[in-house]
Amino acid sequence: MTLRNALLALLSSGPMTGYDVAKRFASSVGFLWHASNSQIYPELRKLESEGLLDTQEIPWGTKGVTKTEYSITDLGMEEIRKWQQEPMGYTPDRDPARLKAAYMEMGNPQSAEANLRDHIAHFEDQRLRAEAEINRIDSGTSPNLTRRLEKVQDSDREATIAFKRFAYEGRVDQAEAEIRWAKRGLKLLEELYGEK
Amino acid sequence: MTLRNALLALLSSGPMTGYDVAKRFASSVGFLWHASNSQIYPELRKLESEGLLDTQEIPWGTKGVTKTEYSITDLGMEEIRKWQQEPMGYTPDRDPARLKAAYMEMGNPQSAEANLRDHIAHFEDQRLRAEAEINRIDSGTSPNLTRRLEKVQDSDREATIAFKRFAYEGRVDQAEAEIRWAKRGLKLLEELYGEK
């Protein structure tokens, strides 16, 4: 259900081909919601069949080849508003890192350390990506946001930017919490298994 | 793949029926990895068919009715060690809360506020549950941990407790990061939509 919303939200900034959509899902939106091509293309067609998206065949190259451009309909916009009004529907917890950590005494200290260092590296990377996105937002080099701002009333401009920034700040917060936790874990390993 | 590991880890503290397993998944382990009955029972049988678990039919009541008790095999224990040695395999990001937040200007401020308050309430509850679990660990009233400690050498005792505590501390950290983020969101709403 959320992929739909991610697609509609993305397309609310303007028309795009499936390929464009897929690319955004590999970067900007993709940091918030990942999806692969094999999910994206079928879902776009489904959304069209439900009247939430319109398609237009765009000529591509010299021969009669075309590509399909999707644009959001009024019904689609309505769907986004509905989504924003709905409560979140939190999904049950599934936390592989904590699960593994809870049983680290069953492996060896070296593996535990390696896993914690991996954890730190992973979330340092995540933080970097989120910060990069924030920089793009601030500097006006986020293609999607720029495009969106063109069709937004001046009164909504500030909020549009602020909420996007707020979302990626949340990603930074999460990454930092993960890093702090894993670092405490490394300290714990030291305490338990001594000063090598 | 992780459900298997959660099941094996749980059963490494001692034999249990599917029903017992399901109950633990509704509380302690369940805070780290959720699974429903319809997943648990079939997966237990699969693990048995792979030789990672053994079964024993236990008489139940007066008639010839039995229940099935699962216990971990040496192969199962080996599997846990393997799991601990493997790197984590981070899954792609799928973050409904941040996704929604990124497009909050498309709803109304009231919905945004309601969603952020929900977020806070949800994670305050999560924090509470994690803290309760930490208390059970500290006070020796966690049934699973107690059972596990009985069969653990003294030298591993400290680590066994410490890692479990560490895992749930991580949950507390996450919950607190979420709460801080959502509170900043409420402040942002105030700034954007004024002092009502």
Place this chain on the structure above:
DNA sequence: CCAGTCATGTAAGATGTTACATGATTCC
């Protein structure tokens, strides 16, 4: 003309959700 990008998927399988289903046992 060849590499890189643009464009669009299918198929099989794993994983997880939701709803439904059934009956025994235990304790008061």
Place this chain on the structure above:
DNA sequence: GGAATCATGTAACATCTTACATGACTGG
């Protein structure tokens, strides 16, 4: 005798992953 708990699932569906597949266009 009846409620709560113990015990064990099936079926249908939704979602997501992985591997594979194909071909046109563009720029050097």
